[in-house]
Amino acid sequence: MSLLDLFIEAGNLKKLPRTGWLLRGVSNPESIADHSYRVALITLFLADELRAKGVEIDVERALKIAVLHDLAEARLTDIPLTAQYYLDKGKAEKKAAMELFIRTPNPREYFRLWREYEEGLSLEGRLVKFADKLEMLVQALEYEKAGFRDLDEFWGALDSLRESEFYEHFRELVEELAGLRKQNR
Amino acid sequence: MSLLDLFIEAGNLKKLPRTGWLLRGVSNPESIADHSYRVALITLFLADELRAKGVEIDVERALKIAVLHDLAEARLTDIPLTAQYYLDKGKAEKKAAMELFIRTPNPREYFRLWREYEEGLSLEGRLVKFADKLEMLVQALEYEKAGFRDLDEFWGALDSLRESEFYEHFRELVEELAGLRKQNR
Amino acid sequence: MSLLDLFIEAGNLKKLPRTGWLLRGVSNPESIADHSYRVALITLFLADELRAKGVEIDVERALKIAVLHDLAEARLTDIPLTAQYYLDKGKAEKKAAMELFIRTPNPREYFRLWREYEEGLSLEGRLVKFADKLEMLVQALEYEKAGFRDLDEFWGALDSLRESEFYEHFRELVEELAGLRKQNR
C-alpha cells in the first residue's frame, strides 16, 4: 500500500454525500470532502485568531486534525444518526483510521491527532470539533436560505457551541449566525 | 408510532444511493428503492416459474420477503463492503428490522420473514437472495453497457448464482446474462 | 425474447423520473421504480391489515398487481396529465402491457392482474389503486416538508382516498396524513 492508494481512497470523500442533508430532502447535498474543506478553512481562521488573542495553540496541529478528522469515512461513509443507534461507529472509525494511517510514514502521529479530535484530548482537537459543528450550522443556514425547510433539528448544535470553551472567544460569530438564522425563518 | 411513520421512513430508500456504484464512479446511481423494486419484480417471475415447474413455493411469502428485505437500510443506509469490515452490519440490521416491524400489526411475522432472507431459513428467503444478486448483476450489465468501467469485482457474484440450488432451474437465464456481459467488454 | 430482456427493460423504470414532480420544479425527483417500490410496501401492510380485520383478500394477488401495475411505463415513460389530454394513454398502456407479458410464462394471468388494477375489477386491484394514490401523497408530504411549494394540486387525491371503499379501514391513516400536511403549510 502506498501514499497514492491513500490519496485515491480519499477520493471517496468527494463522491459520498453528507447523509444528514440527503435524508431531509436536500437533493444534491454537499460531499464529505466539501464539508471537510470548510472545516479546515474555519479552523485556520479561528486558530490564528486564538493565537492573536494570546491563547497558546499549535496551528499546524489544528490544521492537520481538520484535514484528517473525517478520513475514516472514506471507508465507512457518512453513517447518519439513525444508524449510529445500531452500530458502534466510534469503534469502527478508530479501527478504520488506524488501518488507513498504517500506510503513511507516521502512523502513530496521525492516529494520535485523530484521537485528539475524537476524544477531545487536546485544545486543537477540541477546536476542530467546534469548527466541525460551526461548519454544519453555516451549511444549514445556507440551505435554509435557499428554501429547504426540514433542518430544525440541526440547530440543537448551537447549544453545544455556546457551552464550548471557545464560546468566550467567538461569541460574536456564534450569535451573528444565530441571528441570521432567525431572519431566515 | 404509526404505519404512516413507517411509510414515511421507507421514503429514505428513495433518497439513498446504492453506495457500491457510487464508490466506483457511477455519478447518479440507482437508489436502494430502485434496486428493491426490481428484486421484487424478479422474485415474482422466478417464483411463478418455479411453481409452474412443480416446485412447492409460497409466492406470497417470497414477495413479502422481497419487499421487506432491505427495509432496515432506511435507518442504516447502504453500508458498503469497505465498511462492513469494521462494523457488525448483520447485528445492526437485525435490531433495526425488529424496531421497524414493532410498529406494524404483525411484528413477529415480518421479522421471521426478514430472518428467512438474512439467514436463508426458507426456500423463499433463499430465492430472494438469488434474485437480489441477479438484480445487481443486471444493473452492472446496464452500467457497463452505458460506458462505466470499474465494475469487474461485482461479477464475482456470478459464481454464487451458479452454485445456488436455483441454478438448475434458471441456468439459461444466468448464462444468457454471462454471455451479454462478455459482449459488453 | 426472454425473461432477462424483461428484467433489463424494467430497468428503464429506474432511469425515468416521475414527471409530475419534475414539471413542478422538483429537480431530481424520484424514479418510477422508486414509486412502485413504496406502492408494493404500502400494499403489503394494508392487505395484511385488511386480512387481520376479516376482509377476504388475496395478498399474493395484491402484491403481484403492485409490482406489475406500472411496468408498461418502461416503454411509455411517465406520461403527465398535460399529455394525457392529447394521447390515449389507457389504450397504449394496455397494448404495451400485453406485449411485455407475452414474454413471460403466464401472459394471461399477468395481463388479467394488470387489468384488475387498471379497471378496478377486483378488490386487490382497487387496493393497489388506493395504495398508489396514498404513496403519491406521502411523497408530496415529504417534498413539501423539504421546502418544495408548487404541489397543491396533488392533494386533490385526498378526496378520492376519502371516497374509497377502503377509507373506513384506514381512516386514521388518511387523516393523520391530512393533518401532517396542514402542519407543513
Add this chain to the structure above:
Amino acid sequence: MSLLDLFIEAGNLKKLPRTGWLLRGVSNPESIADHSYRVALITLFLADELRAKGVEIDVERALKIAVLHDLAEARLTDIPLTAQYYLDKGKAEKKAAMELFIRTPNPREYFRLWREYEEGLSLEGRLVKFADKLEMLVQALEYEKAGFRDLDEFWGALDSLRESEFYEHFRELVEELAGLRKQNR
C-alpha cells in the same frame, strides 16, 4: 391565456430530459430546450450558407420553425420511440401545437410553420428537420467522446442526412462528422 403563460409553459422544455439518452444510461442528459437551442443555431448557419450559395430561402421563416418545432413537447414530454409504437404522437403534437398557438396573436401563421416542419411542406421546414437530425448526431458524438457507449442506433440517422436534398450543400460537414465518429470508436 396570455403570452406570459406560454413563456412559463415553455419553461417545461428546460426541465424535461431528452429520453433517448436517458434510456441508454446517460445520467443527466440534455434538456429538450438544450437541444432546441442548438437546432436553432445550426439552422441559422446552414440557412445563411444556403442563401450565400444562391438557394432561395427565407431565413426568418427557418429560424421561427426551429424555435417552434418542439414546443408541443412542453405538454407532451419527449415521448421516446419505444412509446411511439403505442401512441399516435403525430396527432397529439398537432393538437397540442394548435392549442398552444391559440394563445398567440398569430395562431394560424405559427401552426402553418409548425406543419411545414412536421410534414416537410417547405424548404425551410425540411432544413430544420435536417438540422434536428444533425444536432442529435453532434450530441451523440459528444456523449461518445465522453465515454458513453450505448448509442449506436442513433447513427442510423446519418443515412437520412446523406439522402437529404441538403446533402449536396453540406456533404463536407456531414462527412467530417462521420469521420470524427469513427475516431471515437
Add this chain to the structure above:
Amino acid sequence: MSLLDLFIEAGNLKKLPRTGWLLRGVSNPESIADHSYRVALITLFLADELRAKGVEIDVERALKIAVLHDLAEARLTDIPLTAQYYLDKGKAEKKAAMELFIRTPNPREYFRLWREYEEGLSLEGRLVKFADKLEMLVQALEYEKAGFRDLDEFWGALDSLRESEFYEHFRELVEELAGLRKQNR
C-alpha cells in the same frame, strides 16, 4: 476550423450552468443553452407583436441576435456578477465572439449583430436585451414557485424592463409577471 467545430463548441452551453442560480442554492439550475432557447422564443413572439403593432422591426435580425447573443459563453462560461467586478467581461466577450465568428462564412455580419445586442445599437439588439431580462425573471418566478427563496436581488431587473422603450408595448405582460411574483411570496 469548420462549422462542425463551432457546433461542437456550442455544445458547451448545454453543459454549463447559469451561475447566478447556482450560487443562490438552486442545485441543478438551467444551462446557458436552456436560457438562450427561451430568449429566442420570447424574442420571436415579441418581435412579431411589435410588427403587428406597426413597429418597423426586422424579425430575422432579432432572431439571429437572440441565438448568437450568449455564444461567447461557450468559451467564457457564465461569469457571475461577483466576478465581473474583477474581470473585464465585456472585452473578453468581444474578443471571444470575434474569434468564434471567424470560422463562419460571414464573420462581419455575425459580429455586427452581436455588437447590436451588446451595445444596444439597433432596435433588434435592444429587444433581445429586453427578452433576455424578461426570460431571467420568468425563470426566477418559476424557481420561487417551486420553493427556492434566495432570489430577491434578481427582481431589480423589473425596473429596467419598466424603463425600457418596449415597456409601452408590453406593459401588460410585465405587470402580469410582477403580479404573479407578489402571489408567490
Add this chain to the structure above:
Amino acid sequence: MSLLDLFIEAGNLKKLPRTGWLLRGVSNPESIADHSYRVALITLFLADELRAKGVEIDVERALKIAVLHDLAEARLTDIPLTAQYYLDKGKAEKKAAMELFIRTPNPREYFRLWREYEEGLSLEGRLVKFADKLEMLVQALEYEKAGFRDLDEFWGALDSLRESEFYEHFRELVEELAGLRKQNR
C-alpha cells in the same frame, strides 16, 4: 464584513463545479471545495515526508497555503483555460484574494501566503502547486477508471510534475500514477 461572511462566501466553493471536467462531459464533476480538500490532504503528507527526509519546510505554512489557494474562486468561479485566453485571471484573482482577506484579522499574512503559491515565492507555495497538479491527475485517473474518455490533455501536467524540484523526492509516487494511467487505457 465579518469572518462569518467569509465562511458563508467560501460555501460557494462547494456549489461550483470544476469546469475542466464539466466541459469534457463528466456530468456531475467534483466541486472546487472537493478539489481543495484533497490538495490539503496531499500537502499534509508530502510536507511531512519532506520534513522526515531532512528538508526544511514549514508544514503549517504549507497547509495554510493549501486551504487558501483557491479561495478567490468563491468570487471568480473556476474559469477554464478556454476563457483564460481572453481574461486576465491572474490579476483578477489577486484583487479578489486581497478583498477577501481584508475581512480577516491578518490580511497581510494571508495575502502573502496566497502570493507564495501564485508566484512560487516559497518552497511551501511551490509544494502546494505540486500537490494541486498531482490532485488533478489522481482525479483524472479516477474518472478514466470509471469510464470517462476525453481527458487526455490533462495528462500533460505529468511533465510538469517530472520537472519539479520535488520530483526527486516523490519519483516513485509520480511514476506509480503514470503506470496506473497506462493500465486504464
